[in-house]
Amino acid sequence: MRTYSFIFLLLFSGPLWATGQDWQFNGYLNQAYANVDGSEFIVGDDSSSFDLTEVMATASWQPLSAVRLAGALTYRQWGTLAESDVRIDYLFAESRWQLSEGHLGLRAGRMKNEVGFYSSTRDMSFTRPGIMLPQSIYSDYFRDAQLHVDGGDFFGRINLSEGILDWHVMAGRSASSEDLTRNIFGEGDFGELDSNSFFSVDLEYQADEWRIGTTYYSAGVEYHPGGVFFAGELDLHAWVFSAEYSWRWFELTGELLLGDRHTQGVYIPPAAGKIKDHNRGYYLEGRALLPENVELFLRYDDYVDNTDDDAGSRYAAQSGNPAYFAYSKDWTFGGRWLLNKDWLLAAEYHWIEGAAWVSPLLTRDPNQQAKNWSMLMLQLSYRIQW
Amino acid sequence: MPLKAIWTLLFCLLWGPCLAAETITHESVAGYSPSQAELRLIFSRQKLFWPNGDPITVFILEPDSEEHRQFCIQQLSLLPYVLQRRWDRLVYSGTGDRPTIVPNEQVMKQLVASTPGAIGYLGSADASQGGDHEDL
Numbered sequence: 417m418r419t420y421s422f423i424f425l426l427l428f429s430g431p432l433w434a435t436g437q438d439w440q441f442n443g444y445l446n447q448a449y450a451n452v453d454g455s456e457f458i459v460g461d462d463s464s465s466f467d468l469t470e471v472m473a474t475a476s477w478q479p480l481s482a483v484r485l486a487g488a489l490t491y492r493q494w495g496t497l498a499e500s501d502v503r504i505d506y507l508f509a510e511s512r513w514q515l516s517e518g519h520l521g522l523r524a525g526r527m528k529n530e531v532g533f534y535s536s537t538r539d540m541s542f543t544r545p546g547i548m549l550p551q552s553i554y555s556d557y558f559r560d561a562q563l564h565v566d567g568g569d570f571f572g573r574i575n576l577s578e579g580i581l582d583w584h585v586m587a588g589r590s591a592s593s594e595d596l597t598r599n600i601f602g603e604g605d606f607g608e609l610d611s612n613s614f615f616s617v618d619l620e621y622q623a624d625e626w627r628i629g630t631t632y633y634s635a636g637v638e639y640h641p642g643g644v645f646f647a648g649e650l651d652l653h654a655w656v657f658s659a660e661y662s663w664r665w666f667e668l669t670g671e672l673l674l675g676d677r678h679t680q681g682v683y684i685p686p687a688a689g690k691i692k693d694h695n696r697g698y699y700l701e702g703r704a705l706l707p708e709n710v711e712l713f714l715r716y717d718d719y720v721d722n723t724d725d726d727a728g729s730r731y732a733a734q735s736g737n738p739a740y741f742a743y744s745k746d747w748t749f750g751g752r753w754l755l756n757k758d759w760l761l762a763a764e765y766h767w768i769e770g771a772a773w774v775s776p777l778l779t780r781d782p783n784q785q786a787k788n789w790s791m792l793m794l795q796l797s798y799r800i801q802w
Numbered sequence: 803m804p805l806k807a808i809w810t811l812l813f814c815l816l817w818g819p820c821l822a823a824e825t826i827t828h829e830s831v832a833g834y835s836p837s838q839a840e841l842r843l844i845f846s847r848q849k850l851f852w853p854n855g856d857p858i859t860v861f862i863l864e865p866d867s868e869e870h871r872q873f874c875i876q877q878l879s880l881l882p883y884v885l886q887r888r889w890d891r892l893v894y895s896g897t898g899d900r901p902t903i904v905p906n907e908q909v910m911k912q913l914v915a916s917t918p919g920a921i922g923y924l925g926s927a928d929a930s931q932g933g934d935h936e937d938l
Contacts, residue, residue, distance in 0.1 A: 440900065442893050476899055481857045486896040506896040514851050528895050536895035543890045571897075573848075578839045580848055622848070624839050665881075709883055754883050757866035801865075801903060 439477040441802035446470040446541045446795055450495060454789030456781075457774045458495035465495045468795075470539050472505060484510045492539065497556045497775060498595045505539075505564070515572075518580075523569040526591065529562055530584050530618040531631045532656045532671050538563070541797040545669070545701065545713065546750045546764050548793060552697025552719035553656060553673045557599035557775040561652075562635045564591040565614050579623030590614040590635060602776030607642030611635070612649070620658075629658040639682050645778075648681015667703040672696075683778055694723040709754035717746040721772045728770075737780045740787040744770040758799055766791040823873035826911070828920040830856060842878050844921060846888035847898050852919060860901035861913050861922035869907070869925025877923065 448468035452459045459465040474488040487507040493500035508525030528536035532553050537543040548556070567588015574581045592611040600609060616633035637650040654675035661668045675695045684691050699717035706712065720726050720743045728742025735741075750764025771785050825841065827834075831852050836844060843849035850858055863870045865886060874882040892898025904910045907924050914922040 440893075440902075442900070444894075472894070474894065474896065476893075476896070478899070488894075488896060508896065514855060519850065530895075536897070537891050540890065540894040543887060543894055575843075575849060578837075580843060624842070705881055705884065709881075757864070757886075801900065 438479060439475065441473070441475050442800065443473040444471070444540060444542070444797060444799040446539075446797045448547055448793060448795035451792045452789065453791070454786035455768075455771065455774060455791075456496070456784045457771075457789075457791070458497060460496045467493050467495050467500070469493050469500075470541075472539065474505075482512050482514075484512070486510065490539065494556065497599060498559075499598075501593065503564075503593075508569075515574075517576075518572060518574040520572045521570075523571065524567075526564055526566050527569050527586065527588075529565050529586060529590075529614070529616055529633065530620075531562065531616065531633055531654075532673075533620075533627070533629060533658050533660065533669070535563065541760055541762060541795060542799060545703070546715070546748065546752075547762050547795045548764070548766075548791075550671070550697075550699040550701075550715060550717040550748075551744065551746065551773040552699055552717050553671050555773045557773060557777060558596070560590075560592040560596040560599075561609075561611050561637055562590050562614060562633065565589070565616075566591055567614070576621075576623075579621060579626075582618075582620045582622075584616070584618040586614070586616045586618070588614055592637075596637075599775040600777050601643075601645070602779040604779075605642045606645060606779075608640045609650075610638045610640065612638050625662055627658075627660040627662075629656075631656040631658075641681075645683060646681040646686055648679065648684070648686075650680075650682065651678040652676070653678075665705040667701075667705070669701045669703070670699065672698040696720050696723050710751065711753075712751045713749070715746075715748040715750075717744070717748065719744045719770075719772050735780070738782050738787065740770045741774075741780050741782075741785075742770070742772055744768060744772040744774075758801075760795075760797040760799075762793075762795045762797070764793050766793075823869065823876050823923055823925045825877060825921060825923045826914050827922075828914055828916075828918055830854075830918045831921070838877070838879065842880060842885070845874075845878060845901065846885055847892055847900060848888065856919035859917050859920040861904050861910055861917075861920060862901045863907070863910065863923075863925065864903060864905070867925075869923075872925050873923045 449466050450458050451464040471491040472488055476486040478484045488505040490505040491502045492498055504526055506526050506528050508523045508527055510521055510523045512519050512521040530536050534544050534549055538549055538554055565586055565588045569584055569586045571584045590611040597609045613636045618631045620629035632655050634653045639648050641647045654673055656673045658671040678690055678692050680690045697719040699715055701713055701715035703711055703713040725731055725742060728739030731742040732739040747767045748764055752762040754760050767790050769788050844858055845860055852858055865882060871882050874880050874885050889900040893900050910922045914920045
């Protein structure tokens with residue numbers, strides 16, 4: 417931590433000693449509002465919340481053409497899903513080697529993972545597609561177990577005739593917080609989840625009209641028990657396939673996640689050994705880019721927690737909870753308006769059936785969660801580009 | 803009328819008068835003419851080196867200026883905020899930088915002329931006048 421702090425100080429003191437185009441500073445501030453009907457998702461006991469704030473300051477310094485240092489500090493609170501906290505979002509040193517058509521590079525430090533199209537910039541309202549990302553792929557309850565990776569990233573780019581191919585091989589350990597434990601188990605003394613290893617391979621091709629990507633990742637989480645649960649571990653392996661087609665003022669985006677979950681202990685008695693199940697999520701989104709910097713989108717997001725139990729009947733029989741905790745179908749209609757280069761106003765409405773990604777995952781309360789529920793979200797964002 | 807021409811016309815009708823936006827480069831890379839697809843990659847900071855190996859330095863005018871809008875629409879066939887979304891992805895994941903924003907065309911001319919590997923643009927009739935730049 418002390419090393420991180422020192423590098424940060426060095427990076428953000430850039431204006432005192434750096435000159436010209438070798439350093440840059442950027443930042444943003446998002447303030448959102450959520451009103452939820454039929455669930456405690458995000459808002460908790462209240463039906464609405466303003467505790468949805470994201471602030472970020474980034475710095476980048478390139479002392480040599482092949483060497484760069486980059487860092488970002490964030491303050492974030494996201495209702496019941498993330499308690500108010502200041503964190504190092506990323507902080508790494510990077511070295512690049514130019515090839516005849518592209519480059520190769522190595523990063524070391526804390527990085528953001530590159531799962532799917534939006535993971536690495538999921539907190540930035542100007543880059544994410546809405547206020548809340550499609551939870552089938554970018555679940556907020558699990559955000560912590562995979563977003564920040566302390567380790568290395570071997571990356572490269574190949575310039576093709578009409579596009580570019582980017583790839584990353586990332587390995588390390590994800591930096592999780594207490595939010596993860598609370599989102600899985602709920603409030604109370606339920607022990608602690610610790611992130612273990614993280615590994616991912618990411619490929620993305622971008623041309624004029626197409627953007628296509630594939631990610632494989634595995635994330636390991638260790639559980640030190642409390643309450644009624646058992647010591648154990650969770651291993652998650654997932655493939656994410658992404659595609660976006662743009663044609664002038666229209667964009668069509670789809671992503672698919674196919675996951676394997678290996679669970680030992682936690683909510684399974686130790687005698688049962690390791691259980692493997694499969695989850696699946698996908699979304700399809702159509703977006704219109706209108707004049708006056710306005711965007712409108714319609715999205716259908718679908719998630720099944722166990723593909724052998726689509727409708728949740730087996731889950732209901734085993735747990736005694738309603739079957740709708742085993743899946744989620746979310747229709748979202750939303751819009752954004754870029755008021756000027758720095759200000760963005762966004763609004764979206766969700767009609768949701770099912771509650772598979774509503775936290776806490778292992779201590780469900782059917783009295784607080786309806787089968788059909790809805791959510792209205794508003795957000796104002798400001799960005800700074802020094 | 804070809805489809806592309808119809809779209810260009812629609813862009814112009816919807817987004818105000820069409821000024822002649824033109825790219826300018828430093829003399830070290832003056833002989834090279836990028837395609838429109840390459841220009842998009844260059845101005846979104848996704849293509850970082852010229853074919854001769856020099857790093858590319860990109861200068862733009864204020865992202866909400868009329869000149870920047872005209873340049874994006876005419877030369878890149880992209881809306882400005884769609885272009886910015888591309889470099890925002892690099893900036894906020896930490897994996898890259900955005901173009902350097904300059905306050906006016908005078909500064910743009912000076913910086914492009916004095917920075918090896920630089921590219922920028924001029925949004926008005928200035929582009930066709932001589933000086934320390936090369937039209938692509």
